[in-house]
Amino acid sequence: MRDGKQHLFDRPENVNRLIRGLYIACGVLLVAGLFVPGHGEFPWESAPEFFAAYGLVSCIVLVLAAKHILRRIVSRDERYYD
Numbered sequence: 001m002r003d004g005k006q007h008l009f010d011r012p013e014n015v016n017r018l019i020r021g022l023y024i025a026c027g028v029l030l031v032a033g034l035f036v037p038g039h040g041e042f043p044w045e046s047a048p049e050f051f052a053a054y055g056l057v058s059c060i061v062l063v064l065a066a067k068h069i070l071r072r073i074v075s076r077d078e079r080y081y082d
Contacts, residue, residue, distance in 0.1 A: 009015055038046040
């Protein structure tokens with residue numbers, strides 16, 4: 001708040017409202033996905049909440065790959081800048 005104005009997300013209750021709203025929206029979409037039939041090219045794509053699970057697993061795999069594999073590739077020795 002260098003300019004003296006209070007912005008929307010400076011107040012913790014506004015941040016909590018936003019997070020609560022996102023949780024509610026995710027829950028509504030998950031429940032709605034159970035009632036909307038899937039039209040995938042492969043049989044497993046028609047499973048309920050397949051794309052939600054696929055996205056979650058993909059995100060976890062990317063984070064673990066970045067943490068364990070890419071760290072070895074791009075890291076430098078401790079004395080690199082000496």
